[in-house]
Amino acid sequence: MFKAKINVQFKEGVLDPQGAAIKGALNHLGFEAEDVRVGKMIEVKLKAASLEDARTKVRTMCEKLLANPVLEDYSFEVAEESL
């Protein structure tokens, strides 16, 4: 069993309305937030034959389903998990 941690975020320059709303709320509460970006952290446990195979599968998952390549960038780490 392998565990992947996938981070999906809007590309630089793409408007992030959720981040802008959080920035406004933080500043309203008295914090000095200069910039806020909100992304997704997706953890997937998957079966694969090897670490290499798991990495290939996770990359395919990102490209087919988890990230929108027009607007979003993704990065991930995969590690083997003992049962």
Place this chain on the structure above:
Amino acid sequence: MFKAKINVQFKEGVLDPQGAAIKGALNHLGFEAEDVRVGKMIEVKLKAASLEDARTKVRTMCEKLLANPVLEDYSFEVAEESL
């Protein structure tokens, strides 16, 4: 200027409908996903007097606004950023 990376996730045992939907979609695409959890990754750039002060501010942000302590756990890293 300090940069905080904050990860907010549902606690173990709390139903994660977005994760369940992604798991269903991945399995439909032919992947063998056993478990999927979806959380938020929030990056905040903030002003603070010191790293210690920045960490205190980020913890307060999480407790007041960014995480719902009933349903969610949070973790964060803070680093100083050169301008």
